[in-house]
Amino acid sequence: MVDLKQVNQVLQEFNEIVNTKKYRPFDKNKTLKVGVDLGTSSIVLAILDEQNKPIYGSFEYAEVVRDGLVVNYIQAVQIVTKLVHEAEEILGVELTEAATAVPPGTLGNDFKVVSNVLESAGLNVTTVVDEPSAAARLLDLEKGAVIDVGGGTTGISIIEDHTVVKTIDEPTGGTHMSLVLAGYHKVPVPEAELIKRDRSRESETFMIIKPVVDKMANITKQFLETYPIEPLFVVGGASFFDDFSKVFSKYLGKEVLRPDYPQFVTPIGIAIASEKE
Structure with a gap:
């Protein structure tokens, strides 16, 4: 455990x-x-x-x-x-x-x-x-799923006996959040990236990029319908928003855990x- x-x-x-x-x-x-x-x-x-x-x-x-x-x-x-x-x-x-x-x-x-x-x-x-x-390895996860939300992709991996047995990697990640922010604020992507990292603007920013998070959650839900397993952990720098795992949990109908400092x-x-x- x-x-x-x-x-x-x-x-x-x-x-x-x-x-x-x-x-x-x-x-x-x-x-x-x-x-x-x-x-x-x-x-x-x-x-x-x-x-x-x-x-x-x-x-x-x-x-x-x-x-x-x-x-x-x-x-x-x-x-x-x-x-x-x-x-x-x-x-x-x-x-x-x-x-x-x-x-x-x-x-x-x-x-x-x-x-x-x-x-x-x-x-x-x-x-x-x-x-x-x-x-x-860090989680010491014997059996479960790791949802890795990186800059470019969302990867979901099924772990059994401490080994990855099935995985997908879909092109939706932190970069897509920045693109949405850039369009909303009408600023270049590098500036949008800075807005995304600004913790003082997290609440406002998360509302804007939530459709991207919903898409990540939908990708995960479809994959786990074929490979149902628990517990579920979300990691990766793009998941640092406080409400990130809450959206996943609600969308999947089961608890999704996110370690502190997921990056x-x-x-x-x-x-x-x-x-x-």
Whole structure:
């Protein structure tokens, strides 16, 4: 059974570390677990100790990935390199390896490019995990569904025995929220993105983008009609609105749980997955 209270404690600790730019004391003789999440709207670096406790974390907004594909390779490498070097300077250790993740169903060259980004930044890639499996690692989800609402897509994955057994990835995500906001406010998309992130305007913004959330919920409902399973968890940066999971719960007619700071669930899960088997 998922201990959501414990998961939220880890997420809160990580969020505080990210915001304060400080790190938690650790034994430099012990192995660190490092994860790099190349997201649609940001790149996140997560570093944990052997007990999966957050040591350090950082992120930078970036538009280097679209629908799971790296569309600006050079910038992606530059940002990962910067985040790694900053972490090394703050922690006083050298980071030599890390895990990363790809959307479910990513194959071939797209799969390799994500690894190449880390390798070009000087990191050996220990593991490449699919994003819902990474989220399930942090949740310690044995059986259930992970609804991952990213920048470009909404992915729903069925988990059984800690393994993803079925998944879909539909092109509706945070980017579509920004497009709706841009049209409503008659502003460029980058400006709409800033409006979306402004927590002081959350209530107004959510009313505007709610049709997009309804569409995500409908996609999820149709998928789960074929693969009914519980519990249901929603993660991903685009789900940060306070009323997001409430809309999903009402639409699906069953409880949909959302961890605190859902944007950090997958990055931390990636770091957990970095441990060599």
